[in-house]
Amino acid sequence: MIKRVLFVCAGNTCRSSMAEALLRKMLIEDLGEKAATIQVVSAGTSAMTGDIASPNAIEVMKKEGINLKEHRARRVTPEMVNSADLVLTMTLDQKKAVLIMNPTAKNKVFTLAEFAEGVKEIEELMVRAEKIRLQMEEKRRKFLEHRSTELEDLRRRMRELDGELRQIEQKMEQEIAAEKKELERIQEKLTALEIPDPYGQNIEAYQICASEIKQKLKAVVAKIKESLADNV
Structure with a gap:
């Protein structure tokens, strides 16, 4: 009661x-x-x-x-x-x-x-959102680790190769695009609460x-x- x-x-x-x-x-x-x-x-x-x-x-x-x-x-x-x-x-x-x-x-x-x-699904949404965030961070870490030497070279030549660097960063964003989209959908639902x-x-x-x-x-x-x- x-x-x-x-x-x-x-x-x-x-x-x-x-x-x-x-x-x-x-x-x-x-x-x-x-x-x-x-x-x-x-x-x-x-x-x-x-x-x-x-x-x-x-x-x-x-x-x-x-x-x-x-x-x-x-x-x-x-x-x-x-x-x-x-x-x-x-x-x-x-x-x-x-x-x-x-x-x-x-x-x-x-x-x-x-x-x-x-x-009823709020806890499930929050757990899913956290899982997606962790997946995104892990993908970022692996991506940067795999391309670290290349990125360091690009940073040294940033003024000349700024466009190329942006392309690599865009590729990283593409790598996590699906997760970002799903996370945005979940956060819209949570914000509505x-x-x-x-x-x-x-x-x-x-x-x-x-x-x-x-x-x-x-x-x-x-x-x-x-x-x-x-x-x-």
Whole structure:
């Protein structure tokens, strides 16, 4: 049963603070009095404790009928992760940071988009991406090792033979072209599982961020309701 939700971003002044406030509102609208049984909190991996919410976040939430002026940032702790039933981060790096902090929380830590969309292949994608990176590095190493003498000669004559050197480098890129293309496809999928940080941008960026969070939270609310129904 999901009774405590923890949102995590970087500074806890933009994304996670908006997600916390939006989910609270959406739960009240959807569950009524039952919403009081679910605790929603937020924190940041690099938050400065006591910081207020970003002015643009406050303004965007005001349009949602939410007062974010009283929000104060907190840094995420192992205790927060331990006590949560569900931990939703905004990026994959934040997910990694939470899991480094508490490896046993693996089954309850997701990016918001990953959880909302029910993505199952994220670990497989990340392992595959790392494998491809290693393959690329090994191919580069072997290529350079095999052509090291030739490359050294070319570098000495670089001004005269710059074009030839570029051709060899292009051949190396061709050697790893397939891996690069697949890695780009994987990284596009992984990027889609993150909520971009609007910090330092204009209010339109915050509005887009809040809308994306709100859209993902619809699925979170549905899954919380499902978990409550399973325990009736």
